[in-house]
Amino acid sequence: MSRTFLGLPRRLSRPDDGAPPAGADGSSEQPFGPVPHPQAPLRWGDAFPVAAHRTLQDAQLRRNLGHATQVIRAKRAAVVDEVPDWEALRDAGSALKERVMAELPELLQRLEENVTARGGVVHWARDAAEANRIVTEIARAKGADEVVKVKSMATQEIGLNEHLAAEGIAAIETDLAELIVQLADDMPSHILVPAIHRNRTEIRDIFLARMGDAPPDLSDVPRELAMAARAHLRRKFLSAKVAVSGANFGVASTGTLAVVESEGNGRMCLTLPETLVTVMGIEKLVPDFEDLEVFMQLLPRSSTGERMNPYTSLWTGVTPGDGPSEFHLVLLDNGRTDVLADEVGRAALHCIRCSACLNVCPVYERVGGHAYGSVYPGPIGAILTPQLTASTGGVSGHGDVNAALPYASTLCGACYEVCPVKIDIPSILVDLRAREVDADRSRNGVDPWAAAMKAASWVMSDGGRFGLAGRAATLAHGLGGRDGVISVAPPPASAWTRTRDLPAPPSQTFRQWWAKEHETPRTPEEER
Amino acid sequence: MTDARTEVLSRVGAALGRPGSGTTPAGKVGAAPRDVVVPRGYRAAGEHVAGSPEVLEQLVDRLVDYKAHVQQVAEADLPATVARLVRGLSAGRAVVVAPHGIDPGWLAGLGDEVAVREDSPASPLPATELDAVDAVLTAARVACSETGTIVLDGQPDQGRRAISLVPDVHVCVVRTAQVVQTVPEAVRLLGAHPERPLTWISGPSATSDIELDRVEGVHGPRTLHVLLVG
Amino acid sequence: MRIALAATCIADTMFPGAPRATVRLLERLGHEVVFPRAQACCGQMHVNTGYFDEAVPVVRNHVETFAPVADGEWDAVVIPSGSCTGSVRHQQAMVCRRAGLDELAATAEAVAAKTYELSELLVDVLGVTDVGAWFPHRVTYHPTCHSLRMLHVGDRPLRLLRAVEDIDLVELPAAESCCGFGGTFALKNADTSAAMLADKTAHVRATGAAVVTAGDMSCLMHIGGGLSRQRAGVGTLHLAEILASTRAEPTALPPARRAATEVAR
Numbered sequence A: 001m002s003r004t005f006l007g008l009p010r011r012l013s014r015p016d017d018g019a020p021p022a023g024a025d026g027s028s029e030q031p032f033g034p035v036p037h038p039q040a041p042l043r044w045g046d047a048f049p050v051a052a053h054r055t056l057q058d059a060q061l062r063r064n065l066g067h068a069t070q071v072i073r074a075k076r077a078a079v080v081d082e083v084p085d086w087e088a089l090r091d092a093g094s095a096l097k098e099r100v101m102a103e104l105p106e107l108l109q110r111l112e113e114n115v116t117a118r119g120g121v122v123h124w125a126r127d128a129a130e131a132n133r134i135v136t137e138i139a140r141a142k143g144a145d146e147v148v149k150v151k152s153m154a155t156q157e158i159g160l161n162e163h164l165a166a167e168g169i170a171a172i173e174t175d176l177a178e179l180i181v182q183l184a185d186d187m188p189s190h191i192l193v194p195a196i197h198r199n200r201t202e203i204r205d206i207f208l209a210r211m212g213d214a215p216p217d218l219s220d221v222p223r224e225l226a227m228a229a230r231a232h233l234r235r236k237f238l239s240a241k242v243a244v245s246g247a248n249f250g251v252a253s254t255g256t257l258a259v260v261e262s263e264g265n266g267r268m269c270l271t272l273p274e275t276l277v278t279v280m281g282i283e284k285l286v287p288d289f290e291d292l293e294v295f296m297q298l299l300p301r302s303s304t305g306e307r308m309n310p311y312t313s314l315w316t317g318v319t320p321g322d323g324p325s326e327f328h329l330v331l332l333d334n335g336r337t338d339v340l341a342d343e344v345g346r347a348a349l350h351c352i353r354c355s356a357c358l359n360v361c362p363v364y365e366r367v368g369g370h371a372y373g374s375v376y377p378g379p380i381g382a383i384l385t386p387q388l389t390a391s392t393g394g395v396s397g398h399g400d401v402n403a404a405l406p407y408a409s410t411l412c413g414a415c416y417e418v419c420p421v422k423i424d425i426p427s428i429l430v431d432l433r434a435r436e437v438d439a440d441r442s443r444n445g446v447d448p449w450a451a452a453m454k455a456a457s458w459v460m461s462d463g464g465r466f467g468l469a470g471r472a473a474t475l476a477h478g479l480g481g482r483d484g485v486i487s488v489a490p491p492p493a494s495a496w497t498r499t500r501d502l503p504a505p506p507s508q509t510f511r512q513w514w515a516k517e518h519e520t521p522r523t524p525e526e527e528r
Numbered sequence B: 001m002t003d004a005r006t007e008v009l010s011r012v013g014a015a016l017g018r019p020g021s022g023t024t025p026a027g028k029v030g031a032a033p034r035d036v037v038v039p040r041g042y043r044a045a046g047e048h049v050a051g052s053p054e055v056l057e058q059l060v061d062r063l064v065d066y067k068a069h070v071q072q073v074a075e076a077d078l079p080a081t082v083a084r085l086v087r088g089l090s091a092g093r094a095v096v097v098a099p100h101g102i103d104p105g106w107l108a109g110l111g112d113e114v115a116v117r118e119d120s121p122a123s124p125l126p127a128t129e130l131d132a133v134d135a136v137l138t139a140a141r142v143a144c145s146e147t148g149t150i151v152l153d154g155q156p157d158q159g160r161r162a163i164s165l166v167p168d169v170h171v172c173v174v175r176t177a178q179v180v181q182t183v184p185e186a187v188r189l190l191g192a193h194p195e196r197p198l199t200w201i202s203g204p205s206a207t208s209d210i211e212l213d214r215v216e217g218v219h220g221p222r223t224l225h226v227l228l229v230g
Numbered sequence C: 001m002r003i004a005l006a007a008t009c010i011a012d013t014m015f016p017g018a019p020r021a022t023v024r025l026l027e028r029l030g031h032e033v034v035f036p037r038a039q040a041c042c043g044q045m046h047v048n049t050g051y052f053d054e055a056v057p058v059v060r061n062h063v064e065t066f067a068p069v070a071d072g073e074w075d076a077v078v079i080p081s082g083s084c085t086g087s088v089r090h091q092q093a094m095v096c097r098r099a100g101l102d103e104l105a106a107t108a109e110a111v112a113a114k115t116y117e118l119s120e121l122l123v124d125v126l127g128v129t130d131v132g133a134w135f136p137h138r139v140t141y142h143p144t145c146h147s148l149r150m151l152h153v154g155d156r157p158l159r160l161l162r163a164v165e166d167i168d169l170v171e172l173p174a175a176e177s178c179c180g181f182g183g184t185f186a187l188k189n190a191d192t193s194a195a196m197l198a199d200k201t202a203h204v205r206a207t208g209a210a211v212v213t214a215g216d217m218s219c220l221m222h223i224g225g226g227l228s229r230q231r232a233g234v235g236t237l238h239l240a241e242i243l244a245s246t247r248a249e250p251t252a253l254p255p256a257r258r259a260a261t262e263v264a265r
């Protein structure tokens, strides 16, 4: 696969910014760089072990991620530690989300009623295609060939930008990190800081190559880069007719929606254009306005490690004379009801997308977001992606690449410890593994893992059998040679011995020692 | 074919194991969830009363941490302070926008060097004109000291959301009695009018998108002055 | 106290030094140790890999073997492993319930309530931090993930180590980050596992310790396997093996492979 400059893929579908497309000189035959633009934003590329093998080779990526995750972990820890009632807030947040799921039909209808009563229009979308169609029709009706966008995971998930581009409408990402990713025709690698895999020098180079109006003497100082983005987008904000956003929260009892952000690009999009379209997953509800007092404490400290994010906008339908005169809310299913149907896995829908679990994950830190092959990477991605795609493979689909995701974890528990809504990610991972195993039971053919687990179950469920097996293993004591170490082994143990030695079994098991030291000699009958 | 609304709602019902709901797209019917009681063991209020010296000190500390400029001003000195902040913003005659319901006394010190543009829902300034003014002056609804947050709720002394967004300098007057300690205190106060468009502001705009390094000042006002009065 | 030992399957067959040291230590402290021979494994490997059905007989064997603790025949069950203790506390009952075995699940919970990881048993149940140990070597401690985040043993192991006479206990940088073992993760995602291990071993080596210790033999097998391959000259010992060490009966430094040149010198 040939790579273009910086490993950037050739431009596909970006708004016109006056820059020549990379690879326009014909030097790049391959339209895609290291990150192919997916047809399906929830399932792209190779299975996790293969993709991770590739991303692990990228030393620059490892350095960028290592630095960024360390910074954010320290910030988060500091601002969480100063909250005396943090655990009580987590308990409340977790229970509130559980309540939302339990009462979802009623809460959705209440939200709809309230938004409608305040002059908004509510749309329902069964899947990505339907949501994309709705947004496109609204933009068309307004005669817009350009929409400004606030960073939103829901619209990433449905591939809205690509869909709009195909319909001749340019979607302009206005969040700085999203802009970087969009300019590079890259894929996001983090749910909060999608360009976390890029460092300042790479970002400078991307701006110079792709932004069109970037100052030619642009340096790689973050402040200068941010100012270049400010200048680049200001004109778009002031002239845009239609904006598209996601939502962090939707308050059922009032119809109020919330967008939590930092840069002010969100406020620009939510305030200046005449028409606002918000795409929101059906799980994003909170029951009452007062419940925001819980989540507005949990979210900022968990995500950016700030006591509060710079800007939060809350709006309820249309306010005459202030902000958009037309408001559309698109309520999105797209696999969420499949997740909800799982008694254990449904907790994945409690996620408030803070990204704390990504930032502390030792696996994510090494492999980066792209290895997960989904717009939802990291621990939450490993439990959410395979469930969201359940009806098209996922946990129930043998051989589906997403089926490898629940295994992309050591179950170290760091994610659960930081999750502001206490999603027990390790337990859900294990549960998803079990569902995968159970789905495979009905299939023909011999799975070496399954056969080994069955055999091990027989041995390990009886002290006598286990004792015999241990005694048999001691016979291999000699394999270790002089220093008692096995350095080369046949598959599957070779996966271990490629980088690690294995100790040879001891000459005496513990229970053999115990029998000798602590037990009176037994009659042969007792000695089973 | 059923409409999307009916279908999504029936899928949700199926996922929750409600009778007569069919199945989810993957053909599943879920188990009914247990009833949930939400534990509210967190602090509903802080230990300090609104406007107390402790609360004010904390608010200042947080705002400074965000790189906002804060000063405590006596009521009588407010017009002069506003004038001093705004006057130097332009080489020529500085232009400041103010919402129609603002206390006219706050503008009394501006004199001829500063032009005041009034904005109201009835006669809103276009965004391009807001882009050309030097500063905006508003009041606030409530402030929260623990998080360094100021909330605007669009009332006549605070104006349309656009006016506190597009200009590059925001001068915000907060009365000390409006400063509460905790987020729950602020939210419950705002809950009296949840339908109002709310903007929570915690310092000037910022980004951490480049190597998670915080840079203050992106699309929203790059400078935030908070004047604590009372 | 009468304390039943669950040796763990991996230590029983591969690392008998850890349970042996547990026995020595507890006996030295004046307690009676019992080893119920019917025991084999807690079932964690099967559960974590998703083989819940296969886990059921394994869990049943563990629960039935240790059920007498619930009736007061023993005062406690000790496991020299954070992750196996975690499995007993957080997984066994769940697996039983999923299989419709509610009665077994209830017994599992009763057994779990009296089951302790070694440092918990010492500090919380027996009320000791100074166990009278002597270990005159430089040691660094890796807090394994399950001890840390599933059991929340906190600084109990460190308090026990600090009280060891003549020990040179040095802090492990980035101690709380996972070593990359994760059971079958080490095989299914060998590359990622190796990348995590490389960082862990680099941190261990930076301490200059002769021994890295932990409360879990499985993680130590992983870390030790990496150190051995690198010929780092750092050995592994279970926490129990250090706590069992005395002047009269010192625990020897574990064999640690060194680079050939170093050996030659």
Ligand code: SF4
Pocket (backbone or CB within 6 Å): A302, A350, A351, A352, A353, A354, A355, A356, A357, A358, A380, A415, A418, A419, A420, A421, A422, A423
């Ligand atoms: S799963 Fe929890 S920690 Fe991870 S992004 Fe969601 S809310 Fe945050």
